[in-house]
Amino acid sequence: MASPKKKLQGLVAATITPMTEHGEINFSVIGRYVDYLVEEQGVKSIFVNGTTGEGLSLSISERRQVAEEWVTQGRNKLDQVVIHVGALSLKESQELARHAAEIGADGIAVIAPFFLKPGNKDVLINFLKEVAAAAPALPFYYYHIPALTGVKIRAEELLDRIQEKIPTFQGLKFSDTDLLDFGQCVDQNRQRQFALLFGVDEQLLSALVMGATGAVGSTYNYLGKKTNQMLEAFERKDFSSALNHQFCIQRFINFVFKLGFGVSQTKAIMTLVSGIPMGPPRPPLQKPSREFMAAAEAKLKSLDFLSSTDLKDGSLDSWS
Ligand SMILES: CC(=O)N[C@H](C=O)[C@@H](O)[C@H](O)[C@H](O)CO
Numbered sequence: 001m002a003s004p005k006k007k008l009q010g011l012v013a014a015t016i017t018p019m020t021e022h023g024e025i026n027f028s029v030i031g032r033y034v035d036y037l038v039e040e041q042g043v044k045s046i047f048v049n050g051t052t053g054e055g056l057s058l059s060i061s062e063r064r065q066v067a068e069e070w071v072t073q074g075r076n077k078l079d080q081v082v083i084h085v086g087a088l089s090l091k092e093s094q095e096l097a098r099h100a101a102e103i104g105a106d107g108i109a110v111i112a113p114f115f116l117k118p119g120n121k122d123v124l125i126n127f128l129k130e131v132a133a134a135a136p137a138l139p140f141y142y143y144h145i146p147a148l149t150g151v152k153i154r155a156e157e158l159l160d161r162i163q164e165k166i167p168t169f170q171g172l173k174f175s176d177t178d179l180l181d182f183g184q185c186v187d188q189n190r191q192r193q194f195a196l197l198f199g200v201d202e203q204l205l206s207a208l209v210m211g212a213t214g215a216v217g218s219t220y221n222y223l224g225k226k227t228n229q230m231l232e233a234f235e236r237k238d239f240s241s242a243l244n245h246q247f248c249i250q251r252f253i254n255f256v257f258k259l260g261f262g263v264s265q266t267k268a269i270m271t272l273v274s275g276i277p278m279g280p281p282r283p284p285l286q287k288p289s290r291e292f293m294a295a296a297e298a299k300l301k302s303l304d305f306l307s308s309t310d311l312k313d314g315s316l317d318s319w320s
């Protein structure tokens, strides 16, 4: 059994994996990145090697090193460091799970295998159970992201008596817009023993109303402060302010969606806003265009997510 753990709650930033211009991992900026999240964004928990971290584009050895660096740099600064250990190979996933336990991570998360796919929930649970068993002392989270994995098994079905099969099961990261499915996860979780973390940043307020206990997302890297203001307004039942914050966040996300938005753009935007160089993404992803960056920068400024004085080495002048 996992030791009774502090519950994972609030905002969890899905960390970017910083890279050098040559495509190697840039470990040297991770310490600064931790400080930035805590001090500038008020974000104290992280989700490492997930979608935003290009976890599935890294080698197993890189994933181990990245996990280790975040745990080391986050010590005494971060509340929780959750490592995504999902992989197509069960063996690799188990190796990463064991490693996460060894280095003292606070939890592990796993996506559904997405090439040879599980055909039903029992088969999926069986796979997850094998990974979870490799780290029997670590809280386990299922990472539901059907649009990217192509595995459309509803989360609500999976939750049904899951702790009987996976004793360390602690919750899910729900990255889908199906609020019926999400609501039913909450409804089944009446004892509130699970963390139900929402993963669609532009719709977080709706998920809070539906009972989300926290959120994991890419935009909390640079819109964490703004999103925390929304959470605070929601807590004090000031729904009109909460909605204003959500709309403001939506204006930005909607704007970049129309230009084409994904992990590459997230890396570039974070570089711009934080001044910490995140570097290029790894192929097949490509650096966003200069046009994208100019438009995103203007939008960030107009929404007050970026002041001109904030621009350090992340500024467009260094954009090639
Ligand atoms: C597909 C994807 O990367 N989803 C992220 C987390 O699950 C989100 O944080 C989105 O990046 C965000 O909601 C913007 O769409």
Ligand SMILES: CC(=O)C(=O)O
Binding pocket: 014, 015, 047, 049, 050, 051, 052, 053, 173, 199, 216, 217, 218
């Ligand atoms: C957004 C998220 O949780 C991820 O990048 O995996």
